Amino acid sequence: MAIQNSNIEEIRTYAKVLRLSNLRGNCSEIIHNAQIDKPSYLDFLLNILKLEVNTRQLNDLKRRMRKAKLPKACDLDKFDFNHSSGLTKYQFKQLRELVWLDQLYNIIFMGPSGTGKTLMASGLVRDAVMSGYKAQFITMDNLIEILRMKDVSSSAMCAYNNLTKCSLVAIDDIMLMPMKKEEAISFFNLVNTLHEKTSIIITTNKAPTEWVEVLQDEVLATALLDRLLFRCDVIKLTGSSYRMENRSGFLKQKEEGGNNDD
Secondary structure, three states, rough: OHHHHHHHHHHHHEEEEEEEEHHHHHHHHHHHHHHHHHHOHHHHHHHHHHHHHHHHHHHHHHHHHHOOOOOOOOOOOOOOOOEEOOHHHHHHHHHHHHHHHHOOOOEEEEEOOOOOHHHHHHHHHHHHHOOOOEEEEEEHHHHHHHHHHOOHHHHHHHHHHHHHHHOOEHHHHHHHHOOOOHHHHHHHHHHHHHHHOOEEEEOOOOOOHHHHHHHHHHHHHHHHHHHHHHOEEEOOOOOOOHHHHOOOOOOOOOOOOOOOOO
């Protein structure tokens, strides 16, 4: 038994060197199961390699999902067509197939609050991550903060670099508030960096023609739109606000006949 324990520890050591995390963490259990099931040498080795690949794929998915920074509501399987129009079920299916992502197309979801823009954008990021892509969802406020701090903060620069390495970047609620000149230039520079390397999803409640007013620079707005709209579908979402129609509160109504205490 002492020799066996010694051998197990040696296997764990080699597994650590080779970064075989599943074998390292479950060595004793794998050997115990093999002693019971008595697989052939070929099946034993094949099972070890399969488990290792599955573990790596799962860990990679978890890592990419963390970096995607998704909101809680991002599952497109729950998208409700009864509260949003402007997108047919066929178009919805096309979007989820992600062919446009390989072709480096951009998407702009435009419409009033509550019509599903954020859910669509974050949901497509989730679909991309589940399909093996590096993708990230970010609000415009957080993006502006990263752009503002990246030259003086290592964490902001790291966040910026992560964005530039993505296959898909979804930016939520752009052009909601007026931008300072330096913020607008930094935003344009990022879009220019991502142009024809990364697909971009934009959500906005303003038509592209209104962006000049927000950016306060017609030349900059034109250059930005030139890059975003070069290969792009603009999807105008309309309908009732899902959040307002399904809002909930914690205050309970007073029962009929109850005391009217002040």
